[in-house]
Amino acid sequence: MNTFLFVHGAFQGGWCWDQITPALQQKGHKVVAIDLPGSGEDVTPPQDVSLKSYVKKVVSTIEKIDQPVILVGHSMSGMVISQAAEEIPEKIKKLVYVCAFVPENGQAVSDIASGGPKATLNEKDQSLTLIKEFIADDMLNESSEEDLRLFKRNIRPQPVQPFEDKVSLTNIRFGHVPSVYIETTKDRSIPIDLQRQMYATRSFERIYTLDADHFPFYSRKKEFVECLVDIAQPQ
Template identity: 55%
Template sequence: MSTYILIHGAFQGKWCWEKVKYSLEQKNHHVIAVDLPGSGEDMTPPQEVTLKSYTDKVIAVLEKVDSPVILVGHSMAGVVISQVAEYLPEKIQRLVYVSAIVPQNGQSLQDIMGDGGPKAIFNKTEKTLTLIDEYIVNEFFNECSEEDATAARRKMRPQPVLPFNGKVVLTEKNFGRVPCIYIETTKDHAIPVEAQREMYRQNSFDDVFSIDADHAPFFSQPENLTKYLHDIS
C-alpha cells in the first residue's frame, strides 16, 4: 500500500490528523504525521522558525522513506509541500492540497493572503501570531462537533510568522513534474472555497475533489477525507 506524509497548517500540529491517520492505517497504509518546527510538540523557538525550517523538517522525513510518498498539506502547508516537491520531486508520488494555499513561483504565503488571514494578535518579540479566541470556532471549526472544536482549541499554539514571508522557488523541471490533487472544502471560512478555486485553477491539477466541510475536514468530515486520500493511492 501507500505511504502518506501529513503536514498540518498554521496554529496546529500533527494532532489534527489523528482520525485520518488511524483510518488510513486501518486500510494498511503507512502514515507519518509531522509536527513542523515551533508547532505541536516541537519546541523550536518561534523566532528561529522559517520556511526553510519547515522544508528541512519534511525533507528529513522524506529521506528516511524508501519509496515515493503521497505528501499531503493542509492550509498553510500547501506552500511547504510545494517547495519540498521542488527539492525532491523523485521522492513524491503525488502532492495533495487539502483546503490549502497553492503558491506560484516567487510567491510567499503573505503575498497570497495579504491582510485576509485569520484574526490574530502579533507578538513582536517572539515573532508569533495568536488567534483571537472568539473567532477560532467560526473561522476554523464551524462544521465540527463541539467536542472536537473544544479539544482543538486547547491544542492550538501561537504561529511563527517568519515562514509566511518565505518565497517559494518552483520550476517546471522539478515541481512541475509531480502530479497534484486538490481537495476543496465548500464551507470553509478561513480560506473560502472561491479563493481555493482561484488558486487551483491557476495550476495544472490532475484532479479536484470536493467536501462539504469547514477548514478542518479531518474533524468535520474525516470519513470523506480518508476516502479521497485512499482513492488517490
C-alpha cells in the same frame, strides 16, 4: 501499501491528523504525521522558524522513508509541500493540497492570503496567537463541539516568518509531480473562491469537493478518508 506524510497547517501540530490515521492504517497504508519547527511538541523558538526550516523538516523525514510518499499539506503547508517537491521530486509520488495555498514561483503566503483567522501579534518573538473566541465561527464552523475543544486545547502560537518567505519553484521539478486538490466549500479561512482561483493556476489530476469547513479531517472525517483512499489507488 502507500505511505502518507501529513504536514499540518498554521497553529497546529501532527496531532491534528490523529482522528483519520486509524482508518488509513486499516486500509493498509502507513501514516507519518510530523510536527513542523515551532509547532506541536517541537521546541524551536518562533523567531528561529522559517519556510526553509519547515521544508528541511519535511525533506529530512521523506529521505528516511524507503518509498516515494503521498505528501499531504493543509492550508499554509501548501507552500511547504510545493517547495519540498522542488527539492526532492523523485521521492514524492503525489502532492495532496487540502484547502491549501497553491503558490506560483516567487510567492509567499502574504502575497496570496486575504484576511485569515483573527490573531494577535507578539512582536518580541514574532508569533501570532489565535483569539479563541473567533475560532468556532472563522475556522471550525462545521465541526463538532468536541473537535473544537480538542483544537483549542492543542493549538500553539504560529511563527510569522513562514508567511513572508517566498517559494522558488520550477516546472521541471515541482511542476512534474502529480497533484490533486481537496476543496472545502464552507471554508471561512481560505474561501472557496480563493481556493478555485489558486488551483486554476496549475494542472491538477483531480479536484475533490467536500462540503466542509477549513478542517475536513474534523468536519467530514469519513468523506476525507475516502478521498485519500481514492487518491492512493493505482492510476
